[in-house]
Amino acid sequence: MEADLLAKDAPGGLDSIFRPSSVAVVGASANPEKTGHTILKNILDGGFSGRVYPVNPSGGEILGLQAYQSLSCVPDRVDLAVIVVPAKAVPGVMEQAGEKGVGGAVIISGGFREVGNDGLEREVIEAARSFGIRVIGPNCQGVNYTASGLCASWPLITRRGGMAVISQSGTVGAALGEWAEDEGIGISAFVSLGNKADVNEIDLIDYFSHDPNTKVISLYIEGTRDGRRFMDVCRDALTRKPVVVLRPGRTEKGRKAAQSHTKSIAGSHMVFDAACRQVGVTRAATVEDLYDFSKALMFTSRHLASGGRGATPWSGDSGARRSYKLAILTSSGGSGIIATDVAQVCGVEVPDLTTATVERLRAALPPHCVVRNPLDLTGDTSAERYETAVTEIASAEGEDFDAFLLVFGDPIPRASEVVARLRGTLQDMASRSGRGPAPDIVACYIGGGAVGKDETTRMQAAGVAVFPTPERAVRAIGALAGRF
Amino acid sequence: MEADLLAKDAPGGLDSIFRPSSVAVVGASANPEKTGHTILKNILDGGFSGRVYPVNPSGGEILGLQAYQSLSCVPDRVDLAVIVVPAKAVPGVMEQAGEKGVGGAVIISGGFREVGNDGLEREVIEAARSFGIRVIGPNCQGVNYTASGLCASWPLITRRGGMAVISQSGTVGAALGEWAEDEGIGISAFVSLGNKADVNEIDLIDYFSHDPNTKVISLYIEGTRDGRRFMDVCRDALTRKPVVVLRPGRTEKGRKAAQSHTKSIAGSHMVFDAACRQVGVTRAATVEDLYDFSKALMFTSRHLASGGRGATPWSGDSGARRSYKLAILTSSGGSGIIATDVAQVCGVEVPDLTTATVERLRAALPPHCVVRNPLDLTGDTSAERYETAVTEIASAEGEDFDAFLLVFGDPIPRASEVVARLRGTLQDMASRSGRGPAPDIVACYIGGGAVGKDETTRMQAAGVAVFPTPERAVRAIGALAGRF
Numbered sequence: 001m002e003a004d005l006l007a008k009d010a011p012g013g014l015d016s017i018f019r020p021s022s023v024a025v026v027g028a029s030a031n032p033e034k035t036g037h038t039i040l041k042n043i044l045d046g047g048f049s050g051r052v053y054p055v056n057p058s059g060g061e062i063l064g065l066q067a068y069q070s071l072s073c074v075p076d077r078v079d080l081a082v083i084v085v086p087a088k089a090v091p092g093v094m095e096q097a098g099e100k101g102v103g104g105a106v107i108i109s110g111g112f113r114e115v116g117n118d119g120l121e122r123e124v125i126e127a128a129r130s131f132g133i134r135v136i137g138p139n140c141q142g143v144n145y146t147a148s149g150l151c152a153s154w155p156l157i158t159r160r161g162g163m164a165v166i167s168q169s170g171t172v173g174a175a176l177g178e179w180a181e182d183e184g185i186g187i188s189a190f191v192s193l194g195n196k197a198d199v200n201e202i203d204l205i206d207y208f209s210h211d212p213n214t215k216v217i218s219l220y221i222e223g224t225r226d227g228r229r230f231m232d233v234c235r236d237a238l239t240r241k242p243v244v245v246l247r248p249g250r251t252e253k254g255r256k257a258a259q260s261h262t263k264s265i266a267g268s269h270m271v272f273d274a275a276c277r278q279v280g281v282t283r284a285a286t287v288e289d290l291y292d293f294s295k296a297l298m299f300t301s302r303h304l305a306s307g308g309r310g311a312t313p314w315s316g317d318s319g320a321r322r323s324y325k326l327a328i329l330t331s332s333g334g335s336g337i338i339a340t341d342v343a344q345v346c347g348v349e350v351p352d353l354t355t356a357t358v359e360r361l362r363a364a365l366p367p368h369c370v371v372r373n374p375l376d377l378t379g380d381t382s383a384e385r386y387e388t389a390v391t392e393i394a395s396a397e398g399e400d401f402d403a404f405l406l407v408f409g410d411p412i413p414r415a416s417e418v419v420a421r422l423r424g425t426l427q428d429m430a431s432r433s434g435r436g437p438a439p440d441i442v443a444c445y446i447g448g449g450a451v452g453k454d455e456t457t458r459m460q461a462a463g464v465a466v467f468p469t470p471e472r473a474v475r476a477i478g479a480l481a482g483r484f
Numbered sequence: 485m486e487a488d489l490l491a492k493d494a495p496g497g498l499d500s501i502f503r504p505s506s507v508a509v510v511g512a513s514a515n516p517e518k519t520g521h522t523i524l525k526n527i528l529d530g531g532f533s534g535r536v537y538p539v540n541p542s543g544g545e546i547l548g549l550q551a552y553q554s555l556s557c558v559p560d561r562v563d564l565a566v567i568v569v570p571a572k573a574v575p576g577v578m579e580q581a582g583e584k585g586v587g588g589a590v591i592i593s594g595g596f597r598e599v600g601n602d603g604l605e606r607e608v609i610e611a612a613r614s615f616g617i618r619v620i621g622p623n624c625q626g627v628n629y630t631a632s633g634l635c636a637s638w639p640l641i642t643r644r645g646g647m648a649v650i651s652q653s654g655t656v657g658a659a660l661g662e663w664a665e666d667e668g669i670g671i672s673a674f675v676s677l678g679n680k681a682d683v684n685e686i687d688l689i690d691y692f693s694h695d696p697n698t699k700v701i702s703l704y705i706e707g708t709r710d711g712r713r714f715m716d717v718c719r720d721a722l723t724r725k726p727v728v729v730l731r732p733g734r735t736e737k738g739r740k741a742a743q744s745h746t747k748s749i750a751g752s753h754m755v756f757d758a759a760c761r762q763v764g765v766t767r768a769a770t771v772e773d774l775y776d777f778s779k780a781l782m783f784t785s786r787h788l789a790s791g792g793r794g795a796t797p798w799s800g801d802s803g804a805r806r807s808y809k810l811a812i813l814t815s816s817g818g819s820g821i822i823a824t825d826v827a828q829v830c831g832v833e834v835p836d837l838t839t840a841t842v843e844r845l846r847a848a849l850p851p852h853c854v855v856r857n858p859l860d861l862t863g864d865t866s867a868e869r870y871e872t873a874v875t876e877i878a879s880a881e882g883e884d885f886d887a888f889l890l891v892f893g894d895p896i897p898r899a900s901e902v903v904a905r906l907r908g909t910l911q912d913m914a915s916r917s918g919r920g921p922a923p924d925i926v927a928c929y930i931g932g933g934a935v936g937k938d939e940t941t942r943m944q945a946a947g948v949a950v951f952p953t954p955e956r957a958v959r960a961i962g963a964l965a966g967r968f
Contacts, residue, residue, distance in 0.1 A: 110852065110862070110863075110864070111852070114852075115851070115852045141863070154895075154933075155895070155931070155933035156933075167818075168818060169816055169817065169818025169819065169893075170816070170818075170863060170893075170894075170931070171815070171816035171818060171819055171863075171893030171894065171930055171931040172816070172818050172819070172822075172930075172931070173931075174893075174894075174930075174931030174933075175930045175931040175952075175953070178931060178933060220818065222818065222821065248818070248821045248822045248824075248825050249821060249825065250825055250829075251824070251825050251828035251829065252828070253824045253825075253827075253828050253834055254821050254822075254824045254825035254828060257817075257820055257821040257824045257856075257858050258821045260817075260854050260856060260860070261817035261818065261820070261821060261854070261860065286822075286953065286955040287822065287930075287953045287954070287955060288953055288955070288956075331655070332653055332654070332655035332656070333653065333741075333744075333745035334651075334652060334653025334654075334655060334656050334704065334706065334732070334745065335653065335655055335656070336741055336745070337706065337732045337733060337738050337741040337742045337745060338656075338732045338738075338770075338771065340732075340735070340737045340738045340741045341732050341733065341734055341735050341737075341738035343737075344735035344736070344737050344738060345734075345735065350737050367599070368594065368595070368598075368599045370744050370745070372741075372744060374741050376744070376745065378594070379594070379625070379654065379655075380594070409653075409654075409655030409658075410654075410655065410658075411638075411639070446655055446656075446658075446659045446771075447639070447654070447655040447656070447657075447658030447659040447662060449638075449639035449640075449658075449662060468659075469659070469770065469771045469772055470771070471770040471771060471772070472772075
């Protein structure tokens, strides 16, 4: 309850954590094997533009910066304290932080409630609250907010993107960040929740739902302490952007393991799942889903174009499930079959083309193309052949596809240029027709070697989500269709 | 029927294709955008040690080699002809090949049965048979046999490994090859089946089941023309090595798409699936499964150690399903929960540790480790802590785990050294106890950044399969357990 009141009293409190002007790393270390070294190094390497103060009782110099012997010794205002000292020293640090007027603290150190030291954790949080300090953790992997260049976490992720990753598992969050960095799509934020002694996933969903750098909220949690508030905040957040959640513990053994990990009652998975479905939170079944669904939802223009809640398949309020029609175009016959299978399993329609559309396509394409849905452009296709086919289908009378899946199953040069242009064409057609948002384009690039990797990066830079297999692409389309 | 007789008459006929002393590329081109260029270049770049003859009506020089104006002009014996000329020219090439005593042909060119030119395809195959030439294709993406350095295909894959990929989709096969190359595990072969006018998947399963370089056979097919012989050959192959199959077309729409692609009757998916299960063929549900299952099965020592068929969970003959017990050790609590969930869903047991084992582990591990199954070694773990824990569990009275899943959820250096040593320890313990093969070790490396990538490569070089998410690792363990 106290956390709730505090959140209402100080709605901007989290800005101290994500948009600080100055950061102290309490427990900074010159030893490269220590977390206190990694954190300081990543803040510096991440390009944080504010002032950075290492704090270490030995003083001296760390990574080229003067280290102060205590937080109190820092000769400047400190907005954020990142704390990496042993648990028993944390209450003392919090006292100093309070006296210094620190606004936020990220406690990376473990040794609190997760090992039975509930009293120590309570002491730290009570001190923080008495000073109005918001706390992430303890026992966490830190925070990263790329727009501030603030990587007070690991691994080092610097690329700015639209995904805010909030995770009760440091590892799962780190994995998403790494994939996003590797693929060039980046993240807006990564927050490792740890013990959630003060700030929890609900506060953060609320915060990032208002964050202009965030386009999708990606959540890994093992439980939530206030299911009703969680759903209320998600319902509100969904009016602005999609929320995707992975919550393990669906089996009896998994639930018990979750209880051991977080020491909180995990609650019924079925109840949580049903509530998410009702509110419109997208439910991921795997870590790959969490990433893939977030990526697809982040890139779609249909959420904002349709005015947010209620008008999108995933907003969940509609009751009756609206149909969702997918056209599949591929250079790889096999991938087209796989995609069709998965679409059927996910409840995404792959309707036949009209006779008139088939005739138009036959006239526009080489005779060896297999004209149907899925449309097999065959292995000799150019990127331009996709453009011809999509344009013909999208402009045909009686065709109203919600999405086009383009499978590039060979090293097809210039695919990214064509896809970017095609996206513009579809948007123009949609705005001229006035029939609502343009259909989505989702791509799969598979078996394309170095060309494929390069083209994938380019396509995603142009705002089209690309997946490495037809199955993953179609599941992500299932998320766009509100099927998860 | 003719294909069957021929296969029996000339059981070694496929050696001309995979182990030729000399190769002619008929339709070789100096234009880098042409397939006839890519093929010649990949054969040269792949390090093929035999003689290579470009054939092109214009003669001249291609990629530094003298080009001959026709196959007949090549002043040497030719074992393998790789044919990239337009379809209508193929019968003539086949005549020349016959006169020259060529043993095998790979017809990459399309324009045959897949576009309705059944007569042309028949003509080519009849000519080939009259000369005793075995044919791969037509309309395919070529072949690669890494032990010969023969990449008459694309992309260029040169790393030698144990996976023989046989695929009716060039793209799916290429994807598996790429992943295996990227991860450093390599392939023994890639064969793109194309129209299967002569050599089909059955001939190739048989061939690679006897190939000493192949440890697992990975198959993508959309149908098989002789289900009974397919199962008979698989049953025999499984006495030597595992066979994994991905066959799409499980939905009505998918089945229709498959029929369009291969122009053959796909048959009932359920019947095929049930037959595979009965014979002991491992059934992949996705392209990722096909790769992951193949990798896990390739690295296990339990197949040969237990004398092949009948004694392994996946050989399928046992009738009653044997239990399969998994111990999960992790630095990431969340990944442990996810792994436990997936194991339960796959029918892999994650049994509790005995009280005595728990006590031994409590004595051997730091107090903040969460001692249960899954065993959470926590984020500060060293690689050595895994070794301590696995050794304690494996040597404990009353524990008889079939596999250990080691989840490395952070950049943990030296994990590969420890895992390699641990593998040896478990093998020693098993051979001393005489209780059968050692338990398998499977790893997941997630969120480990550059250290993770490096350690993944090293672990796989040491013969331990590593997966990028806990879900994929546990599904692969499900394949080891015979659950797919």
